[in-house]
Amino acid sequence: EDKVVQSPLSLVVHEGDTVTLNCSYEVTNFRSLLWYKQEKKAPTFLFMLTSSGIEKKSGRLSSILDKKELFSILNITATQTGDSAVYLCAPTGGATNKLIFGTGTLLAVQP
Amino acid sequence: GAVVSQHPSWVICKSGTSVKIECRSLDFQATTMFWYRQFPKQSLMLMATSNEGSKATYEQGVEKDKFLINHASLTLSTLTVTSAHPEDSSFYICSAEGWERTEAFFGQGTRLTVV
Numbered sequence: 001e002d003k004v005v006q007s008p009l010s011l012v013v014h015e016g017d018t019v020t021l022n023c024s025y026e027v028t029n030f031r032s033l034l035w036y037k038q039e040k041k042a043p044t045f046l047f048m049l050t051s052s053g054i055e056k057k058s059g060r061l062s063s064i065l066d067k068k069e070l071f072s073i074l075n076i077t078a079t080q081t082g083d084s085a086v087y088l089c090a091p092t093g094g095a096t097n098k099l100i101f102g103t104g105t106l107l108a109v110q111p
Numbered sequence: 112g113a114v115v116s117q118h119p120s121w122v123i124c125k126s127g128t129s130v131k132i133e134c135r136s137l138d139f140q141a142t143t144m145f146w147y148r149q150f151p152k153q154s155l156m157l158m159a160t161s162n163e164g165s166k167a168t169y170e171q172g173v174e175k176d177k178f179l180i181n182h183a184s185l186t187l188s189t190l191t192v193t194s195a196h197p198e199d200s201s202f203y204i205c206s207a208e209g210w211e212r213t214e215a216f217f218g219q220g221t222r223l224t225v226v
Contacts, residue, residue: 034214042117042204042217043155088154098145099206099215101155 002027004102006089012108017079021105023089024071031097033065033072036088038104043088046074079109114138115207117218124195124225132190132221134205140185141207145215146178149202161188195225 003026013019025033032050036043047056049065049072056063060079065072076083086106090099114137124130134144143162147155159175161167161182169175177199179191188207192199202222206215 036217042220045214045216048214097143097208098157098160099155100157101147103154 002093002100004089004091004100006087006102006105008105009103010106010108012110013079014110015080017109018075018077019079019107021074021076021087021089021107022071023073023102025089025091025100025102026070027091027093027100029093029095030067031092033089033091034099035063035072035074036090038086038088039084046087076107079107081109081111083107084109115141115205115216115218117205117221119221120219121222122224124223126196126225127194129191129193130195130223132192132203132205132223134188134190134207134218136186136207136209136216139207139209141188142185142210143208144182144188145206145208146180146188146190147204147206149204149220155204158190192223195223197225199223200225 035046052067086104159167167180182188204220
């Protein structure tokens with residue numbers, strides 16, 4: 001059975017802190033892993049990772065995938081209150097290349 | 112980026128009625144559309160996968176006669192919640208994937224409340 005585990009489940013930090021969010025997975029026919037940020041409504045895309053060891057960066061956010069150890073991390077540096085959200089990790093796999101979502105990490109950034 | 116439009120964004124209906132939710136890809140052809148539901152403080156749960164012109168593939172535990180999915184064209188998929196009950200109240204989100212099969216693009220979601 002496909003499984004995605006994100007940790008921590010929730011996290012409270014202060015502005016300026018750096019956070020690391022973890023995602024481990026076991027997915028049949030793995031193809032890629034996507035990170036999303038969800039605030040009040042639908043998720044917004046952050047990164048898609050397909051190759052191990054290649055860091056993707058976008059501003060203060062970065063992410064990397066380890067296909068051997070089956071995990072990914074999402075880093076956010078110099079956090080801001082606007083980073084407060086649920087961060088979802090979603091590997092793709094199965095016969096239909098479906099997204100398999102983790103439970104998410106709730107990040108709260110306090111001023 | 113690509114745009115997926117979901118409509119309506121919220122709906123309140125009476126128990127026993129049916130509700131249709133539309134998901135449109137506005138600037139690309141969606142070969143595959145996915146329907147999710149999300150309960151408060153929980154993650155997205157995939158309900159079904161639909162490919163244009165063929166029957167949807169439902170996830171285990173999802174009643175296909177209750178959640179009717181139609182993907183009649185490359186830009187439109189619909190989810191109809193039939194004979195809705197209060198326990199069907201949830202946030203429903205669609206996502207669409209094009210030929211290149213890169214990221215999935217999400218609609219805005221539909222908040223369904225059954226009273």
